[in-house]
Amino acid sequence: METTGYRSKEYGQPTKRFVQTMELKDDCELIKEYRKAHDKEHFWKEIEEGIKKVGILEMEIYVLGNRLVMIVDAPLDFDWDTAMERLATLPRQEEWERHVAMFQDCSADATSDQKWQMMERMFYLY
Structure with missing residues (x-):
């Protein structure tokens, strides 16, 4: 496990951050397969392209047991609701959501926007 931290990209512009959470089914084999679906070799290129197309600059998913936390960085003028509506219409997005749903504790x-729950920031230190 990484304990030295993860470097963030710099975009030369102010950004804002969204943090969401979701739970996977509590099954070690399913979690292993979910991780595999997101590795560089198996992650669907169309999904990566769609994420970038709607304006997301950076996306990370962290896992602890069956709990996921996703961090999304976007430009200040990024509108979450508009972007998620657009993302849902892009090639293979619906297929991807059905594929990963077998691992996720959801309908x-x-x-994607129904699965991931937006988290509220309760503390920050700059």
């Missing part, structure tokens, strides 16, 4: 027909 099989849920969209």
Whole structure:
């Protein structure tokens, strides 16, 4: 496990951050397969392209047991709701959501925006 931290990209512009959470089914084999679906070799190129196309600059997913936390960085003028509506219409997005739903503790027909729950920042230190 990484304990030295993860470097963030610099974009030469102010950005804002969104943090979401979701739970996977509590099954070691399913979690292993979910991790595999997100590795560089198996992650669907169309999904990566769609994420960037809607304006997301950086996306990270962290896992602890069956709990996921996703961090999304975007430009200040990024509108989450508009971007998620657009993302849902892009090539293979619906297929991807059905594929990963088998690992996630959610409805099989849920969209990405329905699965991931936005977290509230309760503390920050600059």
